[in-house]
Amino acid sequence: MPREPSKPIGRKPEPPPAPPKKYNALEVLGKVSGLGTDEAKRIFEQVKENQRRLDECVGPHDFQPIGEEKKFGRRHVCTLCKGEIDSINKSWYETGLKHGAEQAERKKR
Ligand SMILES: [Zn+2]
Numbered sequence: 001m002p003r004e005p006s007k008p009i010g011r012k013p014e015p016p017p018a019p020p021k022k023y024n025a026l027e028v029l030g031k032v033s034g035l036g037t038d039e040a041k042r043i044f045e046q047v048k049e050n051q052r053r054l055d056e057c058v059g060p061h062d063f064q065p066i067g068e069e070k071k072f073g074r075r076h077v078c079t080l081c082k083g084e085i086d087s088i089n090k091s092w093y094e095t096g097l098k099h100g101a102e103q104a105e106r107k108k109r
Contacts, residue, residue: 050083057081060097063090 030040054061063076063085073087085093 053081054078054083054085057083061093063093 024037026040026044027037029035030037033040035043057078057080059080061078061083062080063078065074066077066084067075075084075086076090077084
């Protein structure tokens with residue numbers, strides 16, 4: 001008669017790992033910021049709308065300063081699309097325009 005395989009002695013087998021917990025980013029952001037989910041959602045919608053304006057602008061953007069000068073620059077709004085950016089992004093945008101124009105000029109030669 002064949003012998004049955006011996007069972008391991010000691011601990012029970014480990015249970016399968018629990019599936020990863022899914023988080024709602026706006027809920028988490030609302031909690032950690034103290035703004036609440038609804039306010040976090042409202043701000044997120046504003047950010048998306050601003051990005052849509054900037055993306056759909058006929059361009060080039062014509063950024064003009066708005067609001068007060070702050071320690072780290074100020075906001076700027078495009079007169080064409082009404083999209084807003086901070087002064088750091090405005091600076092990089094203008095650098096990109098300048099470099100793009102210079103590169104186009106070099107390719108002509
Ligand atoms: Zn624009």
